[in-house]
Amino acid sequence: MKWPIGALAVAGLAAGTVAARRKSAEPDRWLGVTVNLPPDEVENDPRLREAFATLAEDAETRLRPAPGGRGTELAAKPLQPPASGLGGAARRLAGRDPRQPVRSALRDIKSVLETGEVLRTDAPTTGKPTPGGMLVRLATRRAGGEGRL
Template identity: 50%
Template sequence: MKRALWMVPVAAVGVAAARKAGAAARGGDDRAGDRWLTVTVNRPTEDVRQDGKLPDALERLSDRIDVRLRPAPGDRGTELAARLKEPTPPAPVSLPARLAGQDPRQEVRLALREAKAVLETGEVMLPDTPPTIRPTPGGRLVGLFGRRSGGEGVL
């Protein structure tokens, strides 16, 4: 049983290394930070970029990001995409920064989520805090994972 448990992380590292080697062999780049981060907004393109201006959350970052707007597939709103102008380090290097909440892509993700919320609902909805009167074991666990998500809302 103990032998099987240590094999899981080793297998995961092996799979990640094989994927990276495969991408390099195909001529791919492992710089995932240069990808476009995209959200679909349930609004026409004219509403997303009113008077040629981006939503406030993205406007604050306009000197550091490129923004792309295009109609979403199936006439379902607008795809709002952003990426940093400067290249970011590859994933293995940026992992500690991401866990510490210092990855610059996190700010872009947050700005996209805020822009989507404001465009669709008119405000950024936040949960009530504290959600319970007393801490529960499950609440502590969710709090731990929430802190580890780097403010991205992804566990």
């Protein structure tokens, strides 16, 4: 099927506009998690104060009730803006994006407050280094810093 040049230009312009809008909003973006506990219980927990104290040099933090009374939102905004363009993508893939340790810390705080310990995934169980196993290891390692695959 042949696409008309005008349709391709419109699609490219729309994608570029969305990407530009996302990039411009990215530096001020708060990263957050929702803890399934009431705000007063979370606020008075000494483990939260310790965790937020360790994040203080990397990010600004805040705590507020989650919408609909469904727990507590913990949020952090990295103080160092992420790099953009190809350099930013390379830093992100290499695990040197300033947002990655903040995301990891928020997930760890959520885990400790809800379960009492930091939960980690098990290592892949493949015995031989196969191409498929290599992809699983890469995705698992990336998910640790990103919070998603």
